[in-house]
Amino acid sequence: MDKQLSFLDTLIDNLQQGLDNLSNIPTQSERPYPGDEAPESKLTLAEKKHVAGLMRVNHAGEVAAQGLYQGQALTARNEKITQQMQQSALEEKDHLHWCQKRLTELESQPSILSPLWHVGSLFIGAMAGIAGDKWSLGFVEETENQVMEHLDNHLEKLPITDKRSEKIIRQMHEDEAHHAQIAREAGAKTLPKPIKKLMGFVSKFMTFTAYRL
Ligand SMILES: [Fe+2]
Ligand SMILES: [Fe+2]
Numbered sequence: 001m002d003k004q005l006s007f008l009d010t011l012i013d014n015l016q017q018g019l020d021n022l023s024n025i026p027t028q029s030e031r032p033y034p035g036d037e038a039p040e041s042k043l044t045l046a047e048k049k050h051v052a053g054l055m056r057v058n059h060a061g062e063v064a065a066q067g068l069y070q071g072q073a074l075t076a077r078n079e080k081i082t083q084q085m086q087q088s089a090l091e092e093k094d095h096l097h098w099c100q101k102r103l104t105e106l107e108s109q110p111s112i113l114s115p116l117w118h119v120g121s122l123f124i125g126a127m128a129g130i131a132g133d134k135w136s137l138g139f140v141e142e143t144e145n146q147v148m149e150h151l152d153n154h155l156e157k158l159p160i161t162d163k164r165s166e167k168i169i170r171q172m173h174e175d176e177a178h179h180a181q182i183a184r185e186a187g188a189k190t191l192p193k194p195i196k197k198l199m200g201f202v203s204k205f206m207t208f209t210a211y212r213l
Helices: 002-022 045-075 079-105 114-130 133-157 163-185 193-212
Strands: none
Touching: 045 079, 045 114, 045 133, 045 163, 045 193, 079 133, 079 163, 114 133, 133 163, 133 193
């Protein structure tokens, strides 16, 4: 009975977090906003639109990260792993908040498909969790690796003058590397190549759509 109750509590908590994400009011984080480490630069209209597209992709990734970690928390069997994942999840909240803030600064907004990214990743996160902790950790590690590839790519595509976005992306990159390391040290299994490929395909679809919508 207790177990059922705590599962229900977690489920309700997750749904609430999901609603918070979808209402575009992410919980304020404790860490300072990395964008504030650099002054705003003068971007042309086209540059602004381009950077907003990149930040919208990052925001979509962070919405998906919320779902992924929440899905994990629902199914993780090991309490220590759950706690470590919750710490990573908290940092993902920072990322979500930073991306949202940068989009507002660029007079733009998150992807209109955010609900889809959240629900889809919550489902995938829960599926990975059901497969067992080691596979689930493998999924987290691979996701973080792919996110880092994206962030590297975005650093190359940013206008050289946009130091504010650069600071945000660099801090996120550092955090994602740490999340991947935590998952690895907790015993992540290396995912089979076809699964990695499928994940890469899904993330390409997300990138393509979130940049535009
Ligand atoms: Fe993140
Ligand atoms: Fe992460």
